[in-house]
Amino acid sequence: MNxxxxxxxxxxxxxxxxxxxxxxxxxxxxxxILIGDETERPYERPPLSxxxxxxxxxxxxxxxxxxxxxxxHDVDLRLGxxxxxxxxxxxxxxxxxxxxxxxxxxxxxxxSSPRHLQLPGADLPGVLYLRRVGDSxxxxxxxxxxxxxxxxxxxxxxxEATAAGRAAxxxxxxxxxxxxxxxxxxxxxxAQVFADLHxxxxxxxxxxAGVAEITAAGGRASxxxxxxxxxxxxxxxxVGVGIRPNTQLAEAAGxxxxxxxxxxxxxxxxxxxxxxxGDVANAAHPLLGTHIRVEHWANALNQPQVAARAxxxxxxxxxxxxxxxxxxxxxxxxxxxxxxxxxxDQVVFRGDVGKREFIAFxxxxxxxxxxxxxxxxxxxxxxxxxxxxxxxADIGKLADPAVPLEEVARA
Ligand SMILES: Cc1cc2nc3c(=O)[nH]c(=O)nc-3n(C[C@H](O)[C@H](O)[C@H](O)COP(=O)(O)OP(=O)(O)OC[C@H]3O[C@@H](n4cnc5c(N)ncnc54)[C@H](O)[C@@H]3O)c2cc1C
Ligand SMILES: NC(=O)c1ccc[n+]([C@@H]2O[C@H](COP(=O)([O-])OP(=O)(O)OC[C@H]3O[C@@H](n4cnc5c(N)ncnc54)[C@H](O)[C@@H]3O)[C@@H](O)[C@H]2O)c1
Numbered sequence: 001m002n003x004x005x006x007x008x009x010x011x012x013x014x015x016x017x018x019x020x021x022x023x024x025x026x027x028x029x030x031x032x033i034l035i036g037d038e039t040e041r042p043y044e045r046p047p048l049s050x051x052x053x054x055x056x057x058x059x060x061x062x063x064x065x066x067x068x069x070x071x072x073h074d075v076d077l078r079l080g081x082x083x084x085x086x087x088x089x090x091x092x093x094x095x096x097x098x099x100x101x102x103x104x105x106x107x108x109x110x111x112s113s114p115r116h117l118q119l120p121g122a123d124l125p126g127v128l129y130l131r132r133v134g135d136s137x138x139x140x141x142x143x144x145x146x147x148x149x150x151x152x153x154x155x156x157x158x159x160e161a162t163a164a165g166r167a168a169x170x171x172x173x174x175x176x177x178x179x180x181x182x183x184x185x186x187x188x189x190x191a192q193v194f195a196d197l198h199x200x201x202x203x204x205x206x207x208x209a210g211v212a213e214i215t216a217a218g219g220r221a222s223x224x225x226x227x228x229x230x231x232x233x234x235x236x237x238x239v240g241v242g243i244r245p246n247t248q249l250a251e252a253a254g255x256x257x258x259x260x261x262x263x264x265x266x267x268x269x270x271x272x273x274x275x276x277x278g279d280v281a282n283a284a285h286p287l288l289g290t291h292i293r294v295e296h297w298a299n300a301l302n303q304p305q306v307a308a309r310a311x312x313x314x315x316x317x318x319x320x321x322x323x324x325x326x327x328x329x330x331x332x333x334x335x336x337x338x339x340x341x342x343x344x345d346q347v348v349f350r351g352d353v354g355k356r357e358f359i360a361f362x363x364x365x366x367x368x369x370x371x372x373x374x375x376x377x378x379x380x381x382x383x384x385x386x387x388x389x390x391x392x393a394d395i396g397k398l399a400d401p402a403v404p405l406e407e408v409a410r411a
Pocket of ligand 1: 113130278
């Protein structure tokens with residue numbers, strides 16, 4: 001065990017920065033060292049595919065803390081610094097320059113990285129991914145210069161980038177392997193709402209598309225060749241085909257890794273002095289009775305509160321209902337709950353789906369597993385109560401906007 005008692009956090013993004021904040025808020029007075037391989041101080045990623053990409057949000061607004069916050073809270077922020085290995089027995093981490101830092105407790109908040117396409121032409125200039133602030137700036141510049149782009153993947157990144165491209169008056173062809181956008185998360189009933197939304201905004205969406213090759217002209221991406229032989233010409237290709245959790249350090253250190261770093265409901269890994277939070281953590285969830293890895297902002301915001309307290313020896317568990325949101329064109333929505341792909345047997349709508357002002361509920365055996373409010377606000381607490389209730393809901397009342405949701409949740 002090292003003598004300096006340092007609490008070391010690897011990954012200086014939302015989860016890492018929030019963990020440092022929580023340690024100080026809990027009164028921890030020892031050394032806190034926050035190490036990140038990006039050169040920017042911790043920032044939030046949601047604006048990178050929305051306001052910041054659209055040019056409506058300033059750069060200053062994306063950061064988790066003001067520049068002085070780290071000094072003021074005696075947090076030793078080391079940017080541009082990659083951790084290359086962990087030695088759990090020695091209780092230290094090694095940095096890229098070979099130096100070592102000892103820890104009493106370690107938090108892994110290493111997040112995730114875009115999954116890259118493995119296709120001919122995938123590494124050409126003009127093939128763009130969206131994870132970091134520099135990526136967002138590059139895509140914004142592309143939208144200003146380009147007249148047509150191809151977006152591969154109709155998940156969250158692909159759809160938000162598509163909406164931003166259309167707002168910049170760029171022609172967008174959207175290529176998705178599945179039969180609808182967001183199909184795995186939402187199922188066909190609600191995925192159709194997003195398909196309609198994008199086609200109404202002039203997107204040339206092609207579902208069930210097989211991408212065979214990124215073609216080149218003049219050494220740059222010039223379009224996409226589909227498996228059926230069709231060629232879609234483009235000035236740039238934006239790829240959002242999912243992410244992979246950054247588990248390499250944990251794996252090499254012998255920690256249990258399965259779809260992320262496996263942690264208990266206190267966010268403790270298989271090593272008692274190492275914790276994990278945010279995108280990288282596959283956490284036991286007491287409410288859901290299973291491990292889940294959540295790739296969303298609210299999880300990276302809230303898990304670190306629990307991780308920090310658990311690191312300090314407090315008896316806490318993370319059991320918040322998973323939550324995320326999106327903004328695309330004039331559609332804003334929030335989603336609370338968790339449904340495994342195909343894990344529901346009924347979808348109940350409340351409100352006007354055609355006008356895109358509604359709440360959708362996913363149920364199994366009459367129980368609400370998740371709810372999504374679309375352009376309907378201030379219902380999130382009631383939806384989370386319904387998810388937490390864990391008993392069959394009155395379907396008639398659930399579907400009837402005249403019955404307050406709080407009443408349905410209490411029934
Ligand atoms: C463009 C975009 C838009 C999004 N929009 C939304 C949204 O609208 N709503 C929503 O709910 N979610 C959204 N998300 C998801 C959300 O941003 C993530 O869930 C969140 O960023 C996860 O935070 P994290 O701190 O766990 O990981 P990350 O943000 O991935 O940060 C991990 C950090 O650790 C660093 N790191 C990794 N390995 C090492 C190492 N060995 N040494 C040092 N540093 C290391 C990484 O470089 C990175 O800086 C969006 C994501 C993106 C990319
Ligand atoms: N609003 C939000 O919550 C939000 C916004 C942006 C990003 N994010 C997060 O960022 C991460 C990355 O988002 P993402 O959109 O890349 O991942 P995703 O998993 O949401 O979607 C990936 C999509 O790409 C499709 N796909 C995969 N391979 C393909 C191929 N070869 N050709 C065509 N389509 C293919 C998949 O079928 C899927 O629809 C996710 O964790 C997501 O939760 C969240």
